[in-house]
Amino acid sequence: MMSARDFWQLAAYISALLVLAPILGRYMARVFRGERTILHPAVAWIERLVYRVCGVRTEQSMHWKEYAGALLIFNGLGFVVLFLMQMIQRWLPLNPENLANVSWNLSFNTAVSFMTNTNWQSYAGETTLSYLTQMIGLTVQNFVSAGTGIAVMLALIRGLTRRLGRGIGNFWVDLTRSVVYVLLPFSVILAVALVTEGVPQTFSPSAHVTTLEGQEQVVPLGPAASQIAIKQLGTNGGGFYNANSAHPLENPTPISNFLEMLSILLLPASLVFTYGRLVGSRRQGWLISGVMLALFLGGLALSLNGEFSHNAAIGTQANMEGKEIRFGIVNSVLWAMATTAASNGSVNAMHSSLSPLAGGVALFNIMLGEIIFGGVGAGLYGMLMFVLLTVFLSGLMVGRTPEYLGKKIEVKEIRMVMLAVLAPCAVILVGSGIASVLPVALSSLTNRGPHGLSEILYAYSSGAGNNGSAFAGLNANTVFYNVTLGIAMLIGRFAVIIPSLAIAGSLVIKNVSPPSAGTLSTTSITFAVLLIGVILIVGALTFLPALSLGPIIEHLMMVAGRTF
Amino acid sequence: MWDFRTGFRMFLVLTILTGVVYPMAVTVVCQLFFEGEADGSLIKLDGSAVASRNVGQSFVDSVYFWPRPSAISYNPLPSSGSNLGPTSDALRKLVDERREALQSAHNVRPAPSDLVLASGSGLDPHISPEAAQYQVVRVVSARHLDDGQRNELLGVVNEYTEEPTFGLLGDSRVNVVKLNLALDSLSKAMK
Numbered sequence: 001m002m003s004a005r006d007f008w009q010l011a012a013y014i015s016a017l018l019v020l021a022p023i024l025g026r027y028m029a030r031v032f033r034g035e036r037t038i039l040h041p042a043v044a045w046i047e048r049l050v051y052r053v054c055g056v057r058t059e060q061s062m063h064w065k066e067y068a069g070a071l072l073i074f075n076g077l078g079f080v081v082l083f084l085m086q087m088i089q090r091w092l093p094l095n096p097e098n099l100a101n102v103s104w105n106l107s108f109n110t111a112v113s114f115m116t117n118t119n120w121q122s123y124a125g126e127t128t129l130s131y132l133t134q135m136i137g138l139t140v141q142n143f144v145s146a147g148t149g150i151a152v153m154l155a156l157i158r159g160l161t162r163r164l165g166r167g168i169g170n171f172w173v174d175l176t177r178s179v180v181y182v183l184l185p186f187s188v189i190l191a192v193a194l195v196t197e198g199v200p201q202t203f204s205p206s207a208h209v210t211t212l213e214g215q216e217q218v219v220p221l222g223p224a225a226s227q228i229a230i231k232q233l234g235t236n237g238g239g240f241y242n243a244n245s246a247h248p249l250e251n252p253t254p255i256s257n258f259l260e261m262l263s264i265l266l267l268p269a270s271l272v273f274t275y276g277r278l279v280g281s282r283r284q285g286w287l288i289s290g291v292m293l294a295l296f297l298g299g300l301a302l303s304l305n306g307e308f309s310h311n312a313a314i315g316t317q318a319n320m321e322g323k324e325i326r327f328g329i330v331n332s333v334l335w336a337m338a339t340t341a342a343s344n345g346s347v348n349a350m351h352s353s354l355s356p357l358a359g360g361v362a363l364f365n366i367m368l369g370e371i372i373f374g375g376v377g378a379g380l381y382g383m384l385m386f387v388l389l390t391v392f393l394s395g396l397m398v399g400r401t402p403e404y405l406g407k408k409i410e411v412k413e414i415r416m417v418m419l420a421v422l423a424p425c426a427v428i429l430v431g432s433g434i435a436s437v438l439p440v441a442l443s444s445l446t447n448r449g450p451h452g453l454s455e456i457l458y459a460y461s462s463g464a465g466n467n468g469s470a471f472a473g474l475n476a477n478t479v480f481y482n483v484t485l486g487i488a489m490l491i492g493r494f495a496v497i498i499p500s501l502a503i504a505g506s507l508v509i510k511n512v513s514p515p516s517a518g519t520l521s522t523t524s525i526t527f528a529v530l531l532i533g534v535i536l537i538v539g540a541l542t543f544l545p546a547l548s549l550g551p552i553i554e555h556l557m558m559v560a561g562r563t564f
Numbered sequence: 565m566w567d568f569r570t571g572f573r574m575f576l577v578l579t580i581l582t583g584v585v586y587p588m589a590v591t592v593v594c595q596l597f598f599e600g601e602a603d604g605s606l607i608k609l610d611g612s613a614v615a616s617r618n619v620g621q622s623f624v625d626s627v628y629f630w631p632r633p634s635a636i637s638y639n640p641l642p643s644s645g646s647n648l649g650p651t652s653d654a655l656r657k658l659v660d661e662r663r664e665a666l667q668s669a670h671n672v673r674p675a676p677s678d679l680v681l682a683s684g685s686g687l688d689p690h691i692s693p694e695a696a697q698y699q700v701v702r703v704v705s706a707r708h709l710d711d712g713q714r715n716e717l718l719g720v721v722n723e724y725t726e727e728p729t730f731g732l733l734g735d736s737r738v739n740v741v742k743l744n745l746a747l748d749s750l751s752k753a754m755k
Contacts, residue, residue: 184586213628223590247687314652316681326734447649
């Protein structure tokens, strides 16, 4: 049973989020408009220095293809460097534990994973990656993949708001501002706060202790806090340690847990308010936040219900398998919901051991396309795809040309929207389908019965949704999964980014028509209900059959006391 | 469309900023002001490290309080949970075995569920207060304590029972490593 204190923990979390998001949203709107903010005296010189050293012409506004080109070059470089760095890490400095070079397929998977903001863990941080790889490889991509997400979101906003224009902004400026004014300062604060709670931050090798019973135990150390801070804030999620934020050195106390959990949703939730300000309609921001919050709370309620239910199959009441005592059930479920709603993917409890309902909701959150707050930037441009789809469908219903923020939504935009919405879905279903019949894929399973299917389904959803969490019973460090999940991540990322930029490019040249009596209001409750309907119908139609064979049937079997 | 020059330079500059300057700066600040925590919160006894305050250890001797089951037997290379699902036959068998073992060691009612279910990291340093109380009788008899010493031990258990932070966050818990360390120093004092 949930206690009153459990309820107040949830309330404290939601309230902190709702208080901070509008404030940060306002701050970020000022940053991205290039206005002066409270942090300018401290960091503006870094922004200017970056432009000068790199020769960025800040006044240049790029055509959408130029913008996409810059983005692809930058991400491509990041991929190549991280891929090669892992394969030769044994010969590079800052490798005190003398860890071996990483295999080509694991390097490919991890490089794609961090470049696409997925941060799927086929690797085990403390035994696979050197301090140098974690720092110069992973930490850098943690920052710039989040910055890339924000940049795409800003480009799409310019497409919606500029009239009869051509350029959708400057990728280098958007990226630099995201890193310098948002990600970096917040990460410094969070990293230091985490160290005070007990997260390591050192370049010394692992510590060796002799336990009370006389055994040798290695305590793996490293520059952990600096990476964990941006891993949470940038909706990345790849752990410094294998057990991610369930690891007592990655997340030592209830305070560190609260801070890390808040950081998961902080920027995605704030960016919705930034959006409202940048499009000049704060109501628009509130509407989208409201829709996201409603979907979030619905999933949370269902999961808590599942997690506090009796498990007739194992014969336990409180489901503490895979959970840590210092967090308890409520913090574990709340984290599971936050990390799958945002495309964060860090975990503080093992999702594979969640009850079928909670695990199923986590899976469904990812399948919806990572739009319930979603990834930094990525959640909002993903959600805007659904907003445009809803506008289009409502337009069809009343027989008028659909418009959003005064811009006509036509065939070209809707084609791109459908590509962005359906490509990840196709990857999930096709990938899981193939893996469910190949012996080489099935040999990676830990659990049998419906839970085995859930492991596979979760892996491809997590890859295509750029989430990164796992039903980790699946041994994903095999050539088959490293390669196919890598491809799933690439499609899930760029088959949404490129259409979003194309839409920005095609909207920016249009004029804004003034609202008339027949214009559909996109700030009304009716529209919010329509939007939730479209999101759930697309998700349900696509995934209900697969979910029935995985978590849904597992729930029924568990109630009946069956094991596999 | 393909501006490689700027792309290359941006990548280099942002790598230095976020991959070198940022982690170095955080390290310097934390090593200056929070050295103990930044180095893994090690507990030293007579000069040598016996534990990290945050990392659980394996205890099998009956003079100690026992921790939760661990999928990795408390060997942190690498950390991991069992990842067994809610309808796993293997999990049910494990739970049944652990229940039986605990009941025969304690001669009492069924064990609290955190003592039969493995943690997420495999390194959970904590058990629930119920799980600590459950083991008191066994530890007392294994250490051959008289009634007065038994009360002292109970006092230590209570002292090491941590309440939710600010009365709100997290669950009540007992750090098994710290508790067992305290027991050892108590026993030394009694001799």
